[in-house]
Amino acid sequence: MLQLLIVDDEADFGDFVAEAARELGHDAETASSDAEFSAKYTRKTDIIFLDLFMPGMDGIEVIRFLSDNKSRAAVVLMSGHNATILNSARELAEEHGIEVLAVLEKPIGIDEIAGAIANFGQRKPAGSARRIVTSIDEIREALDREAFFLVYQPQIALNGGQLIGIEALLRWRHPEHGVLSPSVFMPIIETSELIGPVTEFVIRRVCRDMPELHRVNGTMHVAINLSANSIFDIDFPDRLDRYVRMHGIEPRQIVLEITETAVMSDLAVSLDILTRLRMRGFELSIDDFGIGYSSMEQLVRIPFSELKIDQKFVRNLVKNAEYRAVVEISTTLGHNLGMTVIAEGVEDEETLDAIRAIGCDEGQGYWIGRPMPIEDLRTWLANNSSAASTG
Ligand code: C2E
Ligand code: MG
Ligand code: MG
Numbered sequence: 001m002l003q004l005l006i007v008d009d010e011a012d013f014g015d016f017v018a019e020a021a022r023e024l025g026h027d028a029e030t031a032s033s034d035a036e037f038s039a040k041y042t043r044k045t046d047i048i049f050l051d052l053f054m055p056g057m058d059g060i061e062v063i064r065f066l067s068d069n070k071s072r073a074a075v076v077l078m079s080g081h082n083a084t085i086l087n088s089a090r091e092l093a094e095e096h097g098i099e100v101l102a103v104l105e106k107p108i109g110i111d112e113i114a115g116a117i118a119n120f121g122q123r124k125p126a127g128s129a130r131r132i133v134t135s136i137d138e139i140r141e142a143l144d145r146e147a148f149f150l151v152y153q154p155q156i157a158l159n160g161g162q163l164i165g166i167e168a169l170l171r172w173r174h175p176e177h178g179v180l181s182p183s184v185f186m187p188i189i190e191t192s193e194l195i196g197p198v199t200e201f202v203i204r205r206v207c208r209d210m211p212e213l214h215r216v217n218g219t220m221h222v223a224i225n226l227s228a229n230s231i232f233d234i235d236f237p238d239r240l241d242r243y244v245r246m247h248g249i250e251p252r253q254i255v256l257e258i259t260e261t262a263v264m265s266d267l268a269v270s271l272d273i274l275t276r277l278r279m280r281g282f283e284l285s286i287d288d289f290g291i292g293y294s295s296m297e298q299l300v301r302i303p304f305s306e307l308k309i310d311q312k313f314v315r316n317l318v319k320n321a322e323y324r325a326v327v328e329i330s331t332t333l334g335h336n337l338g339m340t341v342i343a344e345g346v347e348d349e350e351t352l353d354a355i356r357a358i359g360c361d362e363g364q365g366y367w368i369g370r371p372m373p374i375e376d377l378r379t380w381l382a383n384n385s386s387a388a389s390t391g
Pocket of ligand 2: 225257287
């Protein structure tokens with residue numbers, strides 16, 4: 001027997017779903033307001049049937065509440081509105097690590113209710129990292145212990161195939177959970193005072209690795225991901241410039257990848273810092289292009305040299321005409337603004353051919369090369385003769 005909570009402002013409809021669930025042998029309660037939801041939700045709740053649009057409270061807030069409270073409940077999303085909105089809400093929930101059993105457009109029948117409940121326990125939780133919970137203290141300690149390390153992923157020219165650069169990606173060797181990816185710990189780091197030390201760690205490590213990387217390939221650049229907080233620090237351009245030069249590295253050998261959201265919050269300060277970075281010769285890339293909140297104004301005013309199309313569009317472009325349109329338009333936009341365009345998330349040969357046909361300049365993805373430790377880059381290059389050529 002499962003514990004269900006039906007959240008819907010239409011009391012009649014809520015009762016109908018609850019009744020159907022009880023007939024299937026489950027325990028079901030209804031809530032038609034914020035207060036009722038707070039009173040009836042418990043940590044034992046297994047499934048929440050959630051109406052997305054309710055006066056006084058919206059389904060998205062409930063999703064956020066479940067995520068903030070590390071709830072184990074799965075949700076069934078319901079709405080009378082169109083399927084696009086429902087699907088967006090599903091993505092949002094899954095991004096928060098909440099399992100979505102079904103997305104139901106009203107009117108909803110008994111079979112659909114039964115089907116949604118039957119999905120419970122069938123699927124793996126979205127993002128298998130979901131159960132791993134880390135704390136700031138644990139991260140601080142890992143930083144002291146040098147439990148973080150970098151892997152590097154190749155970026156190749158689509159015309160000719162040669163290696164153009166590599167992206168440095170952070171990993172954490174965790175004593176219990178093994179190697180963790182940034183999706184588990186980066187959100188915690190980004191909202192804490194640890195972001196400075198972690199960014200410095202990455203920069204130090206890249207500078208230390210540079211001689212070895214350049215023995216593998218003397219012309220490639222290294223891309224580093226930057227979080228919002230680094231972009232609020234007015235002294236950052238000078239410090240970074242001094243630091244890399246001290247290691248015999250030219251700023252133009254470094255690409256700073258910045259996500260759209262990171263840029264957003266304070267355009268004046270970001271603009272100041274990013275412009276000075278660019279003036280010192282660092283390359284600037286707008287990462288995850290297409291999924292953030294970038295305005296066209298931002299894209300025009302910040303002197304980006306590279307546009308990196310988000311992997312979500314790239315991964316699906318062969319199957320999905322809308323996503324293909326996004327990749328095409330982004331490529332044209334980037335080129336018209338004088339930027340190099342790179343597509344990330346290339347997982348098969350068809351996609352590689354497609355982005356080449358569309359006219360992207362560079363590609364990155366599992367099909368080309370996985371993120372790997374520095375020692376493996378040499379082998380990768382030896383096995384990819386076109387990547388090894390100099391153009
Ligand atoms: P990102 O900068 O967009 O990096 C690309 C992510 O896509 C990487 O995940 C990479 O492993 C993954 N990826 C590459 N090719 C493919 C593919 O073909 N298919 C799929 N499904 N995935 C692919 P990763 O390493 O887990 O990093 C996730 C995000 O964490 C990065 O996204 C970046 O925003 C952030 N991050 C990583 N390292 C750092 C860092 O040193 N500092 C900061 N501030 N953020 C970092
Ligand atoms: Mg990146
Ligand atoms: Mg990206």
